[in-house]
Structure formats: C-alpha cells, structure tokens
Amino acid sequence: MSGTFWFTRTYRRSAKHFAWTPVFDTVSPAMKRTFCWLAVFLTTVFTMFAQGPSPSPSADDFDVIVRGGTVYDGTGTKPRQADVAIRRDRIAGVGDFKSAKANTVIDAKGLAVAPGFINMLSWSTESLIQDGRSQSEIRQGVSTEIMGEGESMGPVNDRVREHKIREQTDIKYDITWNTLAEYLQYLEKRGVSCNVASFIGATTIREYVIGFEDKQPTPEQLDEMRELVRKEMEAGALGIGTSLIYPPAFYAKTEELIELCKVAAKYQGNYISHMRSEVNQLFQALDDLVPLAREANIPAEVYHIKTAGRRQKKLAQRRRTARANRTRAKARTKHPRQYVHLHRCRHRARRLSTAVE
Numbered sequence: 001m002s003g004t005f006w007f008t009r010t011y012r013r014s015a016k017h018f019a020w021t022p023v024f025d026t027v028s029p030a031m032k033r034t035f036c037w038l039a040v041f042l043t044t045v046f047t048m049f050a051q052g053p054s055p056s057p058s059a060d061d062f063d064v065i066v067r068g069g070t071v072y073d074g075t076g077t078k079p080r081q082a083d084v085a086i087r088r089d090r091i092a093g094v095g096d097f098k099s100a101k102a103n104t105v106i107d108a109k110g111l112a113v114a115p116g117f118i119n120m121l122s123w124s125t126e127s128l129i130q131d132g133r134s135q136s137e138i139r140q141g142v143s144t145e146i147m148g149e150g151e152s153m154g155p156v157n158d159r160v161r162e163h164k165i166r167e168q169t170d171i172k173y174d175i176t177w178n179t180l181a182e183y184l185q186y187l188e189k190r191g192v193s194c195n196v197a198s199f200i201g202a203t204t205i206r207e208y209v210i211g212f213e214d215k216q217p218t219p220e221q222l223d224e225m226r227e228l229v230r231k232e233m234e235a236g237a238l239g240i241g242t243s244l245i246y247p248p249a250f251y252a253k254t255e256e257l258i259e260l261c262k263v264a265a266k267y268q269g270n271y272i273s274h275m276r277s278e279v280n281q282l283f284q285a286l287d288d289l290v291p292l293a294r295e296a297n298i299p300a301e302v303y304h305i306k307t308a309g310r311r312q313k314k315l316a317q318r319r320r321t322a323r324a325n326r327t328r329a330k331a332r333t334k335h336p337r338q339y340v341h342l343h344r345c346r347h348r349a350r351r352l353s354t355a356v357e
Contacts, residue, residue: 061085061087061092061100061101061102062085062086062087062092062097062100062101062102062103063086063087063088063102063103063104064085064086064102064103064104064105064106065083065084065085065086065097065100065101065102065104065105065106066083066084066086066106066108066113067083067097067098067105067106067107067108067109068081068083068107068108068109069081069082069083069084069108069109069111069112069113070111070112070113071084071094071113071114072112072113072114073094073114073115074114074115079112082094082095082096083095083096083097083098083100084113085097085100085102086102114141115143116141116142116143116144116194116195117140117141117142117143117144118142118143118144118145118146119137119142119144119145119146120146121146121149121303121304122137122145122146122147122196123147123149124137124145124147125147125152125153126168126171126173127171128145128187128192128194128196129171129173129187129190130171130173132187132190132191132192132193133192133193134192134193134194137194138193138194142194143194143195144194144195144196144197145194145195145196145197146197146198146199146238147196147197147198147199148180148198148199148200148201148237148238148241148272149199149201149241149243149272149274149303150201150202150203150241150242150243150244150246150249150274151201151203151204151243152180152198152199152200152201152204152241153177153180153183153198154177154178154179154180154181154182154183154204154232155178155179155180155204155205155208155228155231155232156175156177156178156179156204156208157178157208159207159208159211160204160207160208161175163207163212179231179232179235180198180200180232180235180237181232181235181236181237183198184196184197184198184236197236197238198237198238199237199238199239199240199241199270199272200228200229200232200233200237200238200239200240200241200264201241201242201243202240202241202242202249202252202257202260203242203243203246203248203249203252205225205228205229205260206225206248206249206251206252206256207248208225208228209221209224209225209228211248212247212248213248213251214248214251215251216251216253216256217256222256222259225256225259225260226259226260226262226263229260229263229264230263233263233264233266233267233269234267237264237269238269238270239261239264239269239270239271239272239298240257240260240261240264240269240270240271240272240298241271241272241273242257242271242272242273242274243273243274244273244274244275244276244285245274245275245276245277245278246274250276254288254291254292257271257292258291258292258295258296261292261296261298262295262296262297262298264296264298265296265297265298269298270298270299270300270301271292271293271296271298271299271300271301272300272301272303273289273300273301273302273303274303274304275288275289275302275305276288278306278307279307282307286302286305289302
C-alpha cells in the first residue's frame, strides 16, 4: 500500500457510484473482522492523516462518513481510531466526526480502514472496457490500476490499431482513440470505479514507428519516437515501460531505450522493466538497467525479478540479492519486485517467434 500517489494524472469516477453495502456483504466473515477495504478515489497525499483530528463542519456536509474504524493511513505511522469523512471523490478529513451527518454512514468499529491499494502492474486494459466496475480488484481493496508494462493502449496508428484488433479474443471493442491519454479519457467517459494511470509502452512506440521487424531505428525514426514520448508525457503518462523478454520488444537495444527515457526523465517520469532474461542471462539483464538509469537520469525499477530453472535458483537467490543492492547504489534504481510464478511457456513462445521470423 502506498501512502503517496506519485503519478501525474488520474481519472476517476464520483464516489456516489460506489455500492458500499454489496462490497461488505460479499466478503467472508473473517475478512469483515480484519479489513474494511475502502476504494476511495484519491489524488491527495495521505500524509494529511498524520495531522491530528479535523474540525467537525456543519451537519450534512459530507456524502460518506466511515465511523469508528482503525485507520491505517499508509504513511507508516501507528494506526489510530478515527472517522473518515468523504465529500464527493475527496477525503475531506480524518478525525472526530461523531456530531457530523452524511448521506451514508458506515459503521467500521472493529475494522481496519485504509487507503485503496495500488495495482502497480495492471492488465485490466481491456476488461475495464468490458466492465468498468473493476469488481475483481475493487472487492480486494484495489482502487488504482497502473498499466503500461511494455505495451500500452496508445499511441495508436493504423498499423498498431489493426494489430490490436487482430489480437482481441473474447472482449471485442473499437479502437476510437489515437493516443494513450485519449484511451484513459475514453475509460473515464465510459465510467470506471477505479483510478487509472499508465506508463508508455516502449514496444508500442516501436511498433508505431518501426513496425514488428527486427531492425534498428534510423535517426529520423528515433526522433519520431522521442516526439511520441514527449506528447504522452505532457499529457500525463508516468514514464517508460518495457517488457524486453517478448518480441518485438527484445529487438530494441539499450541505446534506443536510453533515448526514450531521457525524454521521460524531463517530465519526472520513471522507467519500469520486465528484463530481457529470467534464466541464464538474468544478471546481464540486471546490469543493463544500471547504465540506462544513470545515462538517462531516470528512476528505474525491475518488475518481478525471478529466476527460472531449478538448477540456478539456489545460487541465483543469493547472487541477485547482492547484485540488486549494488545496482541501487550505482544508479537511481528502486526495490525490485518478485512473485511466485510457474515459468514455462514464455521462453518457448520467444524461441518460436524468433524461429518463425
């Protein structure tokens, strides 16, 4: 859970669209006793929670009051019993609101109240088009979805649009937008229950300008790629995302990515990377991150660092921890992320794609 919402722009739906009661009715009794997931739409920093009790305004000033819960504010401070007052899609205050009134009052005694969780690697890009309620994540307390690991929903030209339409499976939709920002606005107009934000997929930029072939950009093409990044960053994108283990992403050399990241860095963007290898070239892939972050002067983060192959796991666990610590010391890199994952088909797909080409 993050206490600070550090992304540039969010798109949200009014708090009145929340169906509070059904959320609480469908969770298990054990979860009811432990957590009160509040998917509150936040654009403010939760450090306000540490500022002591808020004054009680006049009655009927609020849309929602969550009363008597134990507040975990996301700042790392000790939890405390308090009320949370909400007006429209903002937290109006945290403190003692026992004399205040609201359209909806939620009794949270014995429950934990927390800011909505952030899914830092969301692939709900299409499912939110199908059903903007985001029920599978909202009911787990996720109120913000960050997209753009390698591929993003924009920018789009005819070539990228045709490819995305061909790749559609059970969810069918028209691609009426041309930029990543327009896609996020499209979601907002349709109505979504969560905040959404996105990195720019370096793969999408490459497909837009170069196509799907294994070739390097010309100087003119690289200028066009930089310009696409500039426009999306100015419109509110979070930075550059790569998934270098997949085609055609792995055709891009580090120098190409550095140039894109230099543009994103001018707008305080970040770089996230699903690295080139998770097997026998894991450490070389990790080392690629250092010169990129240093030369582009951009914060960098490794997504789901892990090792495939039983023979390598014991050694790799020790080595990659030490390597990650040295990497953070050398460049503006953040903590790597890891998850449990059964890893088989990805490398077969990569080998097959390369063989076919």
